Amino acid sequence: MDSGFFDLFGIKDVIDILLVATLLFYMYRKMKESGTINIFVGVLSFVLIWVVLYKILDMRLIGTIMDIFVVIGLFIFVIIFQDQIKRFLIELGSQEKWRFLSQLWHKDVSTVDKKWIMPVVYACMSMSKSKTGALIVVQQKMPLDDYEGTGDMIDANLNQRLIENIFFKNSPLHDGALIIAGDKVKSAGCILPVSHDTSLPRYLGLRHRSALGIAQATDAVAIVVSEETGNISLAHKGELSLKLSVTDLEHRLSEL
Numbered sequence: 001m002d003s004g005f006f007d008l009f010g011i012k013d014v015i016d017i018l019l020v021a022t023l024l025f026y027m028y029r030k031m032k033e034s035g036t037i038n039i040f041v042g043v044l045s046f047v048l049i050w051v052v053l054y055k056i057l058d059m060r061l062i063g064t065i066m067d068i069f070v071v072i073g074l075f076i077f078v079i080i081f082q083d084q085i086k087r088f089l090i091e092l093g094s095q096e097k098w099r100f101l102s103q104l105w106h107k108d109v110s111t112v113d114k115k116w117i118m119p120v121v122y123a124c125m126s127m128s129k130s131k132t133g134a135l136i137v138v139q140q141k142m143p144l145d146d147y148e149g150t151g152d153m154i155d156a157n158l159n160q161r162l163i164e165n166i167f168f169k170n171s172p173l174h175d176g177a178l179i180i181a182g183d184k185v186k187s188a189g190c191i192l193p194v195s196h197d198t199s200l201p202r203y204l205g206l207r208h209r210s211a212l213g214i215a216q217a218t219d220a221v222a223i224v225v226s227e228e229t230g231n232i233s234l235a236h237k238g239e240l241s242l243k244l245s246v247t248d249l250e251h252r253l254s255e256l
Helices: 003-009 011-033 036-056 062-080 082-096 117-130 160-166 204-217 247-253
Strands: 134-138 152-157 177-181 185-190 221-225 232-235 239-244
Touching: 011 232, 036 062, 036 177, 117 134, 117 160, 117 221, 134 152, 152 204, 160 185, 204 221, 232 247, 239 247
Parallel strands: 134 177
Antiparallel strands: 134 221, 152 185, 177 185, 221 232, 232 239
16 A cells, blocks of 8 residues: 555544544433434534535634624523533543542442431332332432532431331422432422433423433433332432332342
8 A cells, every 4th residue: 555645644633533423422322311412413413514614625714704693603502511511521630540549548339328328228118019109319420419408418327217207198298309429418398400301201291301301411320219109119310110120120220
């Protein structure tokens, strides 16, 4: 093969293309999880048109006008997707590969992190049988301080009876969400963002839409017990799984 080809298209160009492709794929996945995939496609189409008209066809007038829109659109993009950008930065700094040095002197907390699973599973099983509506959010890597502040701070040790008492029908906190961090019940009666995903079945109520909303805005896990049917659902990474059995719920939580 002609060596001139490698002079024009070297290993750095290959790496450059791979990095751009990886970035686009990551953005596509995150936009899909957050329910904003249509905006991602629109922005990507605009950028492609701008590149073709200005960089390839050298149409300077339209290119200059589109340059202005790109600058203005960048600020709008940051405002619209501030939650997603925040989530991206937190996930980037929370990856295990960046924290392996800290594991040399910190104890393994994997066992401690799983202590919350069985109290939550048993509470959901009990509330499912009695058709007690519930919305439980389990914090992962991304902090939920903003959402905890919308409810009443509890900061109590997690146990099954506490969860069931909070969602008891006569409890003043039963309508909001319960937020768990580690083995602590941090806050109850919390207000969550509501998903406007049009693909959701119309029979799903505010609890399910709030569960999907927090799963789209953060990396948290949201568990819903339906007050009408007693069915258990789980939302994570922008997806909502309906009608889970207790065994399915335990398996899904254990896989996190």
